[in-house]
Amino acid sequence: MEAFGQAQWYFAILALGTALAVPIAALPACISQGRAAAAAFESIARQPSVSGDIRANLIISLALIESIVIYALLVFFLLQGRLPSLQQIIEAAAG
Amino acid sequence: MSALIWVLAFLLAAQPVQAVSAVPDAGEPAATVEMEEHADADHGHGASMPWHDQHTVFNRVCLLLRDASLPAFGAFGMSPEQAEEIANSVFQPFVVMTWIICGGLMVLSLYVRKRLGRVPQKDIAGFVEMCVDSLRGFTRGAIGPGGEEHAPFIASLFVFITLSNWAGLIPGLISPTGVSEGDFLLGLNTTLSLALVAIIYVHYVAIRKAGLKSYLLHFVGEPWWLFPVNIPIHIVGEVARPVSLAFRLFGNIGGEDKVLHFLAIIMFLSAVPLHVPMTFFAVFTGLLQAYVFTALTCSYIAGFLEHQGDAHGNDTHAGPATAQA
Numbered sequence: 001m002e003a004f005g006q007a008q009w010y011f012a013i014l015a016l017g018t019a020l021a022v023p024i025a026a027l028p029a030c031i032s033q034g035r036a037a038a039a040a041f042e043s044i045a046r047q048p049s050v051s052g053d054i055r056a057n058l059i060i061s062l063a064l065i066e067s068i069v070i071y072a073l074l075v076f077f078l079l080q081g082r083l084p085s086l087q088q089i090i091e092a093a094a095g
Numbered sequence: 096m097s098a099l100i101w102v103l104a105f106l107l108a109a110q111p112v113q114a115v116s117a118v119p120d121a122g123e124p125a126a127t128v129e130m131e132e133h134a135d136a137d138h139g140h141g142a143s144m145p146w147h148d149q150h151t152v153f154n155r156v157c158l159l160l161r162d163a164s165l166p167a168f169g170a171f172g173m174s175p176e177q178a179e180e181i182a183n184s185v186f187q188p189f190v191v192m193t194w195i196i197c198g199g200l201m202v203l204s205l206y207v208r209k210r211l212g213r214v215p216q217k218d219i220a221g222f223v224e225m226c227v228d229s230l231r232g233f234t235r236g237a238i239g240p241g242g243e244e245h246a247p248f249i250a251s252l253f254v255f256i257t258l259s260n261w262a263g264l265i266p267g268l269i270s271p272t273g274v275s276e277g278d279f280l281l282g283l284n285t286t287l288s289l290a291l292v293a294i295i296y297v298h299y300v301a302i303r304k305a306g307l308k309s310y311l312l313h314f315v316g317e318p319w320w321l322f323p324v325n326i327p328i329h330i331v332g333e334v335a336r337p338v339s340l341a342f343r344l345f346g347n348i349g350g351e352d353k354v355l356h357f358l359a360i361i362m363f364l365s366a367v368p369l370h371v372p373m374t375f376f377a378v379f380t381g382l383l384q385a386y387v388f389t390a391l392t393c394s395y396i397a398g399f400l401e402h403q404g405d406a407h408g409n410d411t412h413a414g415p416a417t418a419q420a
């Protein structure tokens with residue numbers, strides 16, 4: 001790609017990083033949330049009388065795991081503000 | 096019941112109009128505004144347009160309030176530019192929204208207080224009594240046997256955060272904890288303030304109830320001779336708590352507000368009602384995020400009050416594990 005100078009490489013990799021932030025964070029988060037929920041269901045089935053306690057702890061744990069994905073979403077929004085618009089890319093490619 | 100369905104239908108139908116009408120002083124639909132915002136990529140995160148340049152309905156109300164308050168600043172002997180600068184930051188939309196929510200809650204509380212009696216009332220006073228009861232039980236369960244005295248603060252936190260999260264779903268209002276079209280990190284103001292208030296309350300309660308010695312010993316971990324390692328770790332953990340509380344609340348509510356914004360635009364452009372299930376989900380996650388914020392604050396309080404002795408000098412392990420139902 002002869003037309004790719006320094007700036008184009010920077011913005012290309014920036015765009016790729018912006019897009020990959022949330023999916024890469026969401027994959028292990030979903031796996032661990034599934035494991036937490038499975039453990040909660042199993043313990044509720046084992047002892048239904050403490051289901052209220054377990055439900056409270058489950059909700060808090062799920063929210064804590066999800067907050068990591070939210071941080072990745074914030075990184076996405078912060079990086080998205082620094083990406084050039086389509087107009088600018090067209091102008092840069094033409095000029 | 097049918098009135099509720101009408102209200103819901105109105106909310107859902109008005110959201111596309113609200114999303115599209117949130118434009119700067121020009122007048123193009125918001126879809127092209129999104130693309131134009133990226134033209135200011137060198138300004139930082141998206142378009143940091145000052146709020147007084149955006150002409151949504153709510154912003155116009157805030158502008159009215161700001162213009163009405165400018166003469167009052169003259170009494171303090173400030174120049175008009177200084178007054179305008181201060182009034183610009185005082186009458187920001189999310190601050191005004193916070194006032195509206197707090198004022199509404201205060202009026203509701205006064206009304207319920209007047210209607211307290213031997214028998215629970217059948218109108219909203221009875222509903223509020225039910226909420227207060229369940230919040231008190233939740234606080235007692237989350238902090239432990241001595242937790243009821245924290246119930247006023249915890250309950251206010253929960254109710255305020257819930258109403259703030261739901262306010263963005265009402266057409267014409269914004270979420271103080273969410274995003275807005277100009278300033279993206281808007282809700283971080285409110286959530287960071289809430290998190291700081293909660294953490295200051297936690298530390299204040301810890302020092303006051305458990306004593307300064309017990310509070311400082313909390314930073315020194317279990318084997319006391321590991322204190323060079325434990326003290327920095329615990330301090331960093333304490334600093335991370337309000338930051339994570341703030342970002343979690345802002346990210347969740349702001350993210351779903353943004354998703355709702357785009358889905359409402361899609362509804363406006365192509366009549367695909369994807370914003371309907373998302374609105375229901377947003378109602379649920381608004382309540383859930385308030386619950387998570389409040390439950391985490393309670394668990395921080397319980398963590399500091401863990402090794403507090405009672406009047407007989409015994410070590411009562413106050414904590415969620417020993418709470419009665």
